Amino acid sequence: MSHLELDNLQASINNALNSLRVAMDGSRLPPLSSQYGTDIHPLDSMDQPTPVGVYQARRAALACVVELKNLLQHPFEKAAESAFAMYDFASVQVFTEHGIVDRMAKEPSGISVKTLQAELDLDSHKLTTVLRHLSVCGWIRETQGGIFALNRSSRILLQGQRGRALITVPNNIRVAEALPRWLVHPEFRFSKSPDHTAFQLANNTTKPFFEWVKDDRNYLSRFSACVEALGEYVTPGILSDYPWQTCSESTIVDCGGGKGSLAIALANRFPALRLVIQERGEMVGPAEANIKTRLDPNSVHGTVVAEAHDLFSAQPRTGDNYTFMLRHVLHNWPEAQAVNILEKLAAAAGPKSKILIIERISGHYPDTHVELEHRPANTMNNTASTSLITEQTILNSSSRMPQALALHLLCILNCHERTMDQWRTIISRAGLVITGVYKLRAYVSIMECRAIRTDES
Numbered sequence: 275m276s277h278l279e280l281d282n283l284q285a286s287i288n289n290a291l292n293s294l295r296v297a298m299d300g301s302r303l304p305p306l307s308s309q310y311g312t313d314i315h316p317l318d319s320m321d322q323p324t325p326v327g328v329y330q331a332r333r334a335a336l337a338c339v340v341e342l343k344n345l346l347q348h349p350f351e352k353a354a355e356s357a358f359a360m361y362d363f364a365s366v367q368v369f370t371e372h373g374i375v376d377r378m379a380k381e382p383s384g385i386s387v388k389t390l391q392a393e394l395d396l397d398s399h400k401l402t403t404v405l406r407h408l409s410v411c412g413w414i415r416e417t418q419g420g421i422f423a424l425n426r427s428s429r430i431l432l433q434g435q436r437g438r439a440l441i442t443v444p445n446n447i448r449v450a451e452a453l454p455r456w457l458v459h460p461e462f463r464f465s466k467s468p469d470h471t472a473f474q475l476a477n478n479t480t481k482p483f484f485e486w487v488k489d490d491r492n493y494l495s496r497f498s499a500c501v502e503a504l505g506e507y508v509t510p511g512i513l514s515d516y517p518w519q520t521c522s523e524s525t526i527v528d529c530g531g532g533k534g535s536l537a538i539a540l541a542n543r544f545p546a547l548r549l550v551i552q553e554r555g556e557m558v559g560p561a562e563a564n565i566k567t568r569l570d571p572n573s574v575h576g577t578v579v580a581e582a583h584d585l586f587s588a589q590p591r592t593g594d595n596y597t598f599m600l601r602h603v604l605h606n607w608p609e610a611q612a613v614n615i616l617e618k619l620a621a622a623a624g625p626k627s628k629i630l631i632i633e634r635i636s637g638h639y640p641d642t643h644v645e646l647e648h649r650p651a652n653t654m655n656n657t658a659s660t661s662l663i664t665e666q667t668i669l670n671s672s673s674r675m676p677q678a679l680a681l682h683l684l685c686i687l688n689c690h691e692r693t694m695d696q697w698r699t700i701i702s703r704a705g706l707v708i709t710g711v712y713k714l715r716a717y718v719s720i721m722e723c724r725a726i727r728t729d730e731s
């Protein structure tokens with residue numbers, strides 16, 4: 275009997291895995307392992323982009339795995355997984371906050387719960403159940419009864435690693451818990467205001483997120499480390515899949531540039547670039563500290579500078595000498611404010627200035643959907659040619675991260691994920707036109723724009 279979906283997924287996963295092998299061998303990558311040893315694999319790097327063939331095949335394979343699970347899993351099991359999903363997060367919190375992952379890293383062959391109890395003063399009986407949950411989630415493995423060892427993936431949670439920065443932002447569970455109440459709240463339910471979100475309900479405040487964050491230094495530093503980690507995850511694709519050398523005639527202004535990690539990474543990779551990080555006043559100090567510690571010490575003095583500037587004020591840097599860049603900034607704002615931010619850049623831009631919007635474009639958009647002024651030679655088509663499943667399926671199922679992030683941003687800022695059409699509307703309302711869309715090896719794309727000249731409008 276033909277099992278249409280099963281047959282298709284079986285063929286697709288074989289196809290994807292075969293392509294992955296070929297691409298990995300072609301890039302001379304060593305075999306992957308999640309069970310034996312904790313050594314970092316080159317594909318775990320957050321500093322190098324994944325080779326194109328590996329990137330595509332991996333996405334297709336992961337999408338097939340998720341689709342297969344959807345096909346095969348009993349619905350009651352699925353309901354139970356959702357009902358208890360909060361323990362996925364809570365057990366990772368135990369793992370990191372109580373120092374277990376850092377302690378386990380010193381014993382690659384495994385450590386007993388008894389030793390963990392003695393050293394960390396935690397009940398081994400309770401710990402065993404937590405560690406078995408982490409084991410089921412794939413973070414660690416139980417090598418013998420009561421002996422646990424790290425997996426390759428758990429290294430991302432060690433002190434100082436970027437995964438740790440994601441986990442340690444406080445109160446996210448409280449915000450998620452407020453989501454159902456928010457959707458039926460008498461005043462907030464249809465509000466588009468950033469002052470009327472699940473975040474305000476969860477924290478019993480009327481302040482918008484960024485104002486609230488400003489007053490809590492501990493939260494601010496953890497939140498900005500988390501934002502920085504998310505940014506750094508997409509940085510290798512941004513650096514590799516856009517022709518940055520075309521910006522070397524101008525200074526790049528990184529508007530709402532956070533702690534400046536993208537500006538610094540660009541300067542370190544392309545020494546001809548000059549960059550200015552513009553941020554809220556309280557972020558200038560952290561950005562300057564970051565420049566001091568992370569900018570290549572051989573760079574010319576002043577290659578990257580930080581200055582205070584409000585996104586909603588007139589842009590002081592004007593004319594063709596400037597390229598403006600916004601990464602993960604516009605997604606924070608409702609349409610009216612996003613248009614306002616871009617209008618300030620349209621007013622400041624010279625005829626040759628580029629405005630680079632680095633954001634997720636939700637949904638699948640074929641290349642032909644974008645009317646490009648010039649079809650950039652290196653615009654990457656991420657559609658896995660080797661895959662039998664559709665690009666929409668790959669987008670939905672290869673990674674939960676972009677959608678989870680979109681939901682969290684909705685809850686804390688009332689921001690909206692945007693399709694290509696919605697981005698185009700905002701961009702054109704601000705007096706800009708898209709000149710190119712660059713798909714990257716990342717969940718974000720670069721929309722390259724320029725200001726519409728008065729004789730064009």
Ligand SMILES: C[S@@+](CC[C@H](N)C(=O)[O-])C[C@H]1O[C@@H](n2cnc3c(N)ncnc32)[C@H](O)[C@@H]1O
Nearest residue numbers: 501505530531532553554583584585601602603
């Ligand atoms: C999600 S973060 C993105 C940071 C950075 N672009 C990156 O990709 O890592 C948004 C940034 O916008 C900044 N921001 C918010 N409101 C602002 C304003 N009115 N003027 C300037 N920056 C602002 C925040 O401080 C925050 O660093």
